[in-house]
Amino acid sequence: MKVLVPVKRVIDYNVKVRVKADKSGVELANVKMSMNPFDEISVEEAIRLKEAGKVDEIVAVSVGPQQCQETIRTALAMGADRGIHVLHDGDTEPLAVAKMLKALVDKEAPGLVIVGKQAIDDDCNQTGQMLSALLGWSQGTFASKLEVEGDAIHVTREVDGGLQTVQLKMPAVVTSDLRLNEPRYASLPNIMKAKKKPIDQVAPGDLGVDPAPRLETLKVEEPATRDAGQMVEDVAALVEKLRNEAKVI
Amino acid sequence: MSVLVIAEHDNAEIKPATLNAVAAAGELGGDVHLLVAGNGSASAAEAASKISGVAKVLSADSAEYESTLAENVAPLIVDLASGYSHVLAPATSNGKNIMPRVAALLDVMQISDIAAIVDGDTFVRPIYAGNAMATVKSAEAIKVITVRTTGFEAVAADGGAAVIEAVSAKGDQGLSSYVGAELSSSERPELTSASIVISGGRGMQSGDNFPILEAVADKLGAAVGASRAAVDAGFVPNDYQVGQTGKVVAPDLYVAVGISGAIQHLAGMKDSKVIVAINKDEEAPIFQVADYGLVADLFNAVPELSSELDKS
Numbered sequence: 017m018k019v020l021v022p023v024k025r026v027i028d029y030n031v032k033v034r035v036k037a038d039k040s041g042v043e044l045a046n047v048k049m050s051m052n053p054f055d056e057i058s059v060e061e062a063i064r065l066k067e068a069g070k071v072d073e074i075v076a077v078s079v080g081p082q083q084c085q086e087t088i089r090t091a092l093a094m095g096a097d098r099g100i101h102v103l104h105d106g107d108t109e110p111l112a113v114a115k116m117l118k119a120l121v122d123k124e125a126p127g128l129v130i131v132g133k134q135a136i137d138d139d140c141n142q143t144g145q146m147l148s149a150l151l152g153w154s155q156g157t158f159a160s161k162l163e164v165e166g167d168a169i170h171v172t173r174e175v176d177g178g179l180q181t182v183q184l185k186m187p188a189v190v191t192s193d194l195r196l197n198e199p200r201y202a203s204l205p206n207i208m209k210a211k212k213k214p215i216d217q218v219a220p221g222d223l224g225v226d227p228a229p230r231l232e233t234l235k236v237e238e239p240a241t242r243d244a245g246q247m248v249e250d251v252a253a254l255v256e257k258l259r260n261e262a263k264v265i
Numbered sequence: 266m267s268v269l270v271i272a273e274h275d276n277a278e279i280k281p282a283t284l285n286a287v288a289a290a291g292e293l294g295g296d297v298h299l300l301v302a303g304n305g306s307a308s309a310a311e312a313a314s315k316i317s318g319v320a321k322v323l324s325a326d327s328a329e330y331e332s333t334l335a336e337n338v339a340p341l342i343v344d345l346a347s348g349y350s351h352v353l354a355p356a357t358s359n360g361k362n363i364m365p366r367v368a369a370l371l372d373v374m375q376i377s378d379i380a381a382i383v384d385g386d387t388f389v390r391p392i393y394a395g396n397a398m399a400t401v402k403s404a405e406a407i408k409v410i411t412v413r414t415t416g417f418e419a420v421a422a423d424g425g426a427a428v429i430e431a432v433s434a435k436g437d438q439g440l441s442s443y444v445g446a447e448l449s450s451s452e453r454p455e456l457t458s459a460s461i462v463i464s465g466g467r468g469m470q471s472g473d474n475f476p477i478l479e480a481v482a483d484k485l486g487a488a489v490g491a492s493r494a495a496v497d498a499g500f501v502p503n504d505y506q507v508g509q510t511g512k513v514v515a516p517d518l519y520v521a522v523g524i525s526g527a528i529q530h531l532a533g534m535k536d537s538k539v540i541v542a543i544n545k546d547e548e549a550p551i552f553q554v555a556d557y558g559l560v561a562d563l564f565n566a567v568p569e570l571s572s573e574l575d576k577s
Contacts, residue, residue: 032528033393042397110365111374134510138392140377145335145365154440155335157362160503170444174503175358176457176512177448182334184441194493194510195503230374234387234400242535245556251569254541254559262539262556264461264518265485265574 017127017164018073019062021096022117023055024108025080025087026137039235051087054132056094057192060199061130061162063095070164071128073097077120079113081105085215092210093202099215104227110138112220112227114146119223121151126187128169133158133191144191154184158193266350267296267320271342271364273357274301274309276331279316281458282355284419286412287318290353291420292382296320299427300345302338304331314429317421327434332443333359339366340435346371346407350385356411356513357457368409375409376401380416394509394532414457415515415536449502451489453479456505459488461518462537464507465500466492466530468523468544468563472500477567478522484574490514490534492524508533523563526551543567 027033027042028050034043051059065071076091078084079102088099102116121129131144148155156162156171160179163170164186173180174193184190202210220227248254258265268290273280283299290297297318301310302325310324323345329337342363346352352367354360356378368375380398381389387402388410456462463482465475475489482489490512491505507514509532519537524530526542526549534540535554542555545562552558559566 027393029529033396035397042393109374111369111372114369136394136509139394139509140375141361142365142368142375142377145362146369148336149339149366149369152440155362155366156441157335158358173358175446176504178446178502178504179448180332180446181444182441183444185439193503195497230403230405231376232402232404234402236392236397236399239391239395239398239535242540242554242556245540245552245554245558247552247558247560251559251561251566251573254557255570255573257557258518258539258541262518264539 017071018075018124019065019071020075020077020121020124020126020129021055021058021062021091022077022131022143023059023087023091024052024132024135025049025078025084026052026135029053029136035236035238039237041233041236049083051090052132052135054134054192056199057194057196058130058132059091059094059096060197061192064197065164066095075100075124075126077102077117079104079108079116088215089210090202092213093207094200095206098213101215101217102220102223103217104220106227107229108227109229109231110140110142110146111230112225114143114150115225116220116223117147118150119225128187129189131189131191133193144189148189151189154188156182156184156188156190159190160193160195162190162196267298267348268293268351268353269345269349270297270299271352271354271360272299272301272309272313273355273359274303274306276303276306277308279309279312279422281419281455282357282414284316284422285414285417286353286355287316288417288420289379289382289412290351291318293351293385295350298323300325300342302330302333302341304328310429314427315423315425317424319425319427322427322429323432324429325432325434329434329437333363334441334443335363335366336438336440338363339370340438342367343370344435345432349407351408351410353410353412355414360411364409364411371407371409373405373407373409374403375411376403377411378413379410380413394528395535396528413513415513449504453482454486454488456488456490456507457512457514460516461485461487462490462514462516463487463520463522464490464492464524465495465522466524467494467498469495469500475501481567481571481574484571492530521551522567524551525549526554
């Protein structure tokens with residue numbers, strides 16, 4: 017079975033994001049970029065399935081500017097076999113990305129697509145579900161455990177009340193949550209090897225998709241800031257403040 | 266035009282998140298209709314009809330909606346959507362699972378997790394874990410939206426008298442099936458609707474230490490939450506997690522105990538009315554958002570807090 021894993025290049029999760037003065041977006045110049053953490057988890061899960069003999073090829077896909085090649089290389093260094101880069105400058109919206117992924121799925125015919133549950137830049141949490149819908153496949157979102165058994169897959173999902181397990185007919189789209197696994201670090205020999213792995217480049221037009229955003233961003237602003245608080249001496253003072261000043265208990 | 270809201274329910278009762286989504290729908294103007302898709306869900310539909318501001322309840326009561334699998338529920342919503350200008354669901358795990366599937370089938374771009382409504386086409390939503398707020402405008406004919414529940418004050422669960430209309434089910438799509446669930450049961454209030462939340466982080470050191478927080482929670486009528494670090498370490502189950510990828514809460518009082526305050530955690534609680542931080546590290550970033558900060562060893566401070574609450 018082949019597995020397709022989309023990987024997105026985003027601002028590193030440790031970076032404190034700054035809004036641009038003209039409110040057109042957030043500052044991306046000279047900011048450290050990394051693979052979306054949920055996508056790292058997806059790559060790791062695909063590699064584990066391959067190590068368990070359930071998967072024979074892992075294809076990493078990224079949609080975005082030329083630098084996305086680095087993100088794909090990271091996936092290749094972790095253990096993916098080859099990459100596909102959909103070259104696109106400008107904003108990427110989940111619906112357009114899902115359409116591009118669908119075109120690639122039609123061509124590559126994977127049995128499973130593992131998508132990060134959300135990207136930590138736009139926090140949309142849409143692409144996996146949209147891809148599943150466009151393909152008419154089953155979906156197992158927010159997965160914390162995944163077991164492939166023949167032509168079915170059991171997915172344990174993190175839901176509001178706890179955990180839910182569903183059985184999906186293959187082929188399927190699964191979206192990975194934080195506790196699915198802990199992604200490995202690429203070793204130096206594997207980083208060197210990854211440089212020789214192939215990356216194909218295509219354009220959205222080759223896939224028959226118009227990447228133009230459907231939503232117009234009018235402005236991006238800093239969130240409201242909280243007023244400075246106060247330090248209290250001890251627990252008694254804290255309880256006194258909560259009772260008489262804040263009046264919340 | 267009317268607005269369709271997808272109700273969150275367990276077939277017996279309507280979940281509180283629905284009331285926030287109905288509030289958002291009310292801001293858009295027009296009639297608000299509520300879809301209750303379930304199995305044996307007559308009592309949920311009945312409860313839905315009493316929600317303030319709801320004009321009509323659409324009840325799809327059929328076996329394939331028992332566990333609200335997205336593959337089965339989405340075609341039902343898609344079928345109904347053409348009669349509406351907006352389709353809203355609360356941004357719960359259910360809403361997040363189903364709505365993008367609906368949007369893709371309608372070929373519209375979803376607007377996720379809206380925190381405010383500017384007008385019928387324009388919405389404010391958090392990006393980058395709430396470190397920026399984006400105002401976005403949609404020209405889609407049908408707006409598919411998930412609603413950040415903390416952004417909208419819940420409407421009253423009673424006072425309404427909506428008609429209940431049965432809608433026909435679309436059948437099992439045969440793509441997925443429900444196997445089982447491990448749901449936490451607790452006598453405490455639900456995390457997302459509690460007026461007081463007390464959360465523990467990595468500083469709790471072990472799940473065995475959470476009972477000291479629970480003792481305080483029970484005295485305050487509070488829900489218990491946790492940071493990602495505490496959940497990842499296995500101290501508490503996943504549904505305790507407050508943060509960017511967990512639950513978003515905005516109670517009257519949020520008490521963060523042994524939580525350093527990573528931006529991903531702050532994203533889930535910084536809209537709380539009053540924030541208390543208890544941490545032995547005075548440099549911890551959590552103190553920057555706290556209204557009241559106490560630098561102390563939590564293993565002394567929390568039991569002390571518990572006994573202090575007994576004094577009137």
